[in-house]
Amino acid sequence: MKTTSNIIxxxxxxxxxxxxxxxxxAQTPSKVDPVPPKLEKLEEISNEPGVTVAKPEPKNKVVEKRSSGGKVTEAQVKAGKSNYTVKANPEYGNAPKGTVQGDSNRAAQWTILEFGGKKEAKEGNPPDVLAPAPAKQAPASSAVSK
Known part of the structure; x- marks a missing residue:
């Protein structure tokens, strides 16, 4: 019986x-084409005076400040119209990572009350200026009492 099961x-x-x-x-390819396909040359852009090709400016800009040891201490981020600063947490003592003191996050500091910089003056009529207010007259009772 054992020999039959071993044979099977x-x-x-x-x-x-x-x-x-x-x-x-069956998965290996049967024919390999030794000649690579013929490549076509693309047209080059001529340097005409009206045509300029430039990379678009990045929408986000990050400026990092590092300490003398090479650690990032502060990063200023400009993303579209938003400006904010992210500062690294100071390391207190020997608090290991994963503890409350060693693994807390510091919130970003948003730059506020900056509204786009200088505004352009519109050409045309200057704004109307109001006439100064008339001077107040002293009450008659104070002049009579003297």
């Missing part, structure tokens, strides 16, 4: 190995 197991193993090798051979 051996024949199944060899059959599986044969099927795997046939499947591997």
């Amino acid at each position: 197991a051996g024949s199944l193993t060899s059959l599986v190995a044969l099927l795997v090798s046939v499947a591997a051979m």
Whole structure:
């Protein structure tokens, strides 16, 4: 009985190995083209006076300040119209990472009350200026009492 099961197991193993090798051979390409495809040359852009090609300016700008040891201490970020500063947390003593003292985040500091800088004056009529207010007259009772 043991010999029959050993024979069946051996024949199944060899059959599986044969099927795997046939499947591997079926996946390999049969024809390899030795000549690469012919490439076409693209047209070059001429340097005409009206045509300029430039990279667009990045929308986000990050300026980092580093300490003498090379650690980033502060990063100023300009993203569109928003400006904010992110500062690193100072390391207190030997607080290991993962503890409350050693792993806290510091919030970003937003730059406020800066509204776009200088405004352009519109050409045309200057704005109307109001006449000065008339001077107040002293009450009559104070002049009579003297």
